[in-house]
Amino acid sequence: MTSNGSTNGTSSHASDTATWTVKAGLAQMLKGGVIMDVVTPEHAEIAQEAGACAVMALERVPSDIRAAGGVARMSHVRMIKEIQATVSIPVMAKARIGHFVEAQILEAIGVDYVDESEVLTPADDVHHIDKHNFKVPFVCGCRNLGEALRRISEGAAMIRTKGEAGTGDIVEAVRHMRSLWSDIRRIQGMRDDELYVVAKDMQVPIDLVRQVRTLGKLPVTNFSAGGVASPADAALMMQLGAEGVFVGSGIFKSGAELDDGTASGHKKMLDSQRAMATAIVKAVTHFNDPQILAEVSMEIPDSMRGQSVSSMAPSELLAGRGN
């Protein structure tokens, strides 16, 4: 196994685990799909049934993390294991930025991907996890190309633009995706000798800058996260260049008003969430077909109420954590 992002460091063995190809490869299998935040096995079941390509096991969805305040940590191991036992699709889980022991624990229980996430309270305000040291692959957030390439140089095998989690406001997700692609297009128009300054300014390895210019995209799969609350939002992010979407609060915070505390109210809420989840999955597949998007949008309940990012104080924003 090599840790420098290539598979040619050692001679070819009969069988190698945790190679870069294998780590980045799972993210490639998730493309065109929706990864859903779930906090219970019941949610995980609904997500799988709706066609999620993976679930993200969390203690609370981001909007509840916002509401509750306090310190947000890795989810309870017992809950993650219950979710693993419930679904056959990949199970991801979040570790705090820089908290490599949470990541070790998640690897030990066999999660399929670790999200080193700004949505949780950072454990280290300087360093990220050295992700090359793990067999489990990592996904990390970014607001722009520099952040993305720094995370990849640390070993991230998948990237998601951050957006602003738990708001139901798509504006930050759009800003981050546009920024990323704008930088990629700018680099593609550059001469060889101009790339050094880009690497210097972005504080990233020159090799990754060269790779981005050659590929015309990030060298790993890139999803969108943070604010998707409707099928239209999901399709918007796909048309802006996402290869798939993460949806958190947008599904399991929708329809909350239907749960009046009775069993039938609870069921109505779950049915409504199921409808939203299914519609977002369909919208990601047919993100370029307005006719199908219109049909899909007929089937959905009201989106979560949400919170406009422009009304929030800078200290309330999560995306600036871990740059």
Next chain:
Amino acid sequence: MTPATSGSRAPASDRERALIGVLALQGDFAEHIASLRACGVEGIEAVEVRTLEQLAAVDGLIIPGGESTTIARLLIAFGLMEPLRDRIRAGLPAWGTCAGAIMLANEVTNLDRPPIAAMDITVERNAFGRQIDSFEADLDIAGMEGPPLRAVFIRAPVITRAGAGVEVLSRIEDGRIVAARQGRLLATSFHPELTADHRMHALFARMVLGAMASSAVGTT
């Protein structure tokens, strides 16, 4: 085999090339399209398939890697499952990689939706465990010239039973089957679309061209 370019082929169509579709509901369909375009076989064109019209137009189909539950649900949701099954059973050449192999199998352990069920094999999902057990290995493929194929297995299935008409193309070291062919159908546990070795794509492209040539002979 050289592609059939004579006018004797496909009289109902004025297409010069074989149209090879890649089912593009979810998964790594873009990688398959890139591999087909790079595989060096002349006379093929690669296209994404998401709709009934696109499915009707293709001469061969790849079902890519992805999540088999997701792909199965989307096939059903968009009314593609029955038409796809009908076309494959009527002789459309098809190749499934990983999730795609699961979709083609007659029997799947641990899948709650019926797959396309066209190939006489039984497939076990996630046969190697979770992602940390995913791996790469060198494989010998029956009939393939050159060095062993570097194969990438990601949360991969294995073929636990191959029926009488099924040719086993490759096994891993412990003997389990990871590639098989039955007539015009091909199933692989691994992902040739993730490497720069396009020999499996060339193999399938020639299967599609061969099927077109033989059906053209049959109709003239």
